[in-house]
Amino acid sequence: MEGFWEFVGSFWWLIFPLGGVIGGGIKGLQEWDERRRRDKIELARIKYGQTNQAQPPAPQPTRFGKVTDADVQRLLAEHDEVKRRWLSYELDVAKLIDYPMMSDMREPLTVEFHRARRNADGLRPANPKELKDPDRFVGYRTAVQDLAVAFDVAEREARRRRTSDFADNERAVLARAKQLIALAEDRGASREERQTAYRRAMHELEGLIVVPDEATDALEQRIAGQLPEAPRPRRDTENGDPGGRDTQRA
Numbered sequence: 184m185e186g187f188w189e190f191v192g193s194f195w196w197l198i199f200p201l202g203g204v205i206g207g208g209i210k211g212l213q214e215w216d217e218r219r220r221r222d223k224i225e226l227a228r229i230k231y232g233q234t235n236q237a238q239p240p241a242p243q244p245t246r247f248g249k250v251t252d253a254d255v256q257r258l259l260a261e262h263d264e265v266k267r268r269w270l271s272y273e274l275d276v277a278k279l280i281d282y283p284m285m286s287d288m289r290e291p292l293t294v295e296f297h298r299a300r301r302n303a304d305g306l307r308p309a310n311p312k313e314l315k316d317p318d319r320f321v322g323y324r325t326a327v328q329d330l331a332v333a334f335d336v337a338e339r340e341a342r343r344r345r346t347s348d349f350a351d352n353e354r355a356v357l358a359r360a361k362q363l364i365a366l367a368e369d370r371g372a373s374r375e376e377r378q379t380a381y382r383r384a385m386h387e388l389e390g391l392i393v394v395p396d397e398a399t400d401a402l403e404q405r406i407a408g409q410l411p412e413a414p415r416p417r418r419d420t421e422n423g424d425p426g427g428r429d430t431q432r433a
Contacts, residue, residue, distance in 0.1 A: 255314045262303060262327045265334050269300070274401040276384070276394055280361045283348075283392040284341035292337040299333040302326045353391060360387040367406055377406055 272278050272285045284290050288297070303326040306319075314320045346354050363384035367377045381402070388394055 250315050250317055250320045252315075254320065255311050258314070258320070258324055258327060259307075259311060261331065262307060265303075265327070265331050266300075268338070269296075269334060273395055273397050276388075276398045276402050277361055277364050279392060279394060279398060280357050280364070280388070281345060282338075282341040283346060283357075284344055285337065286393040286395055286398075288393070290337075290340075292333075292340050296330075296333040296337045299326070299330040303330040349391070356387050356391060360384045360391075363387065364402070367402070381406060 272282065279286050284293060287293055303323070306323045306326045308314060308319070308323075314323060346357055349357065361384075363380040366372055366380035367384060369377065372380070385394070385399070
């Protein structure tokens, strides 16, 4: 043991170059992991025919780097369109049952879409006039392009896989839950039938797919908006008793 410490004391200066080597190795591993993640996403884009070149041409600033109001409005509209397409899943429980990958944050393509969504949303200014600055416009445009590609790739994979990742008995449960959702939204069903169907559907989906709070809130609002008001108890106006009972003593 004494020999070890003597060696350390004699060659203490090796700590600095070795530290650099170790630090460089850790940084290299991080960069490799990031490259591997990006390569997987790019391979998926190529596999499903969605590359940046395959996207519709994004709005470009006019010559001399000047950004027009039309440039800004087209770019904002492109961003809004991707958000609209996403909300068609986010707010529709039945659609999520058909394409569960769109809400599964264990899926790399779903995670990549949400990462791109947060980035694009974060770069979108409250005042569109701020995008008249060419640098801000180009940064936001790149984020919107990445968002559109990420969504297209995730949606194509979700539509390809549908519920194929589930076992036969699990697919049967999903099908039953979808039927219950349809009953819950059926105007012809009674209040009790619709409320019971909704509760049963949510119970069936537990542990199978992730239903965002926004989807359940939207479904509950649609059901509540379509249900007739519950009949109010008849009030006896003569003695003030809501049930019509005579509470006065004889």
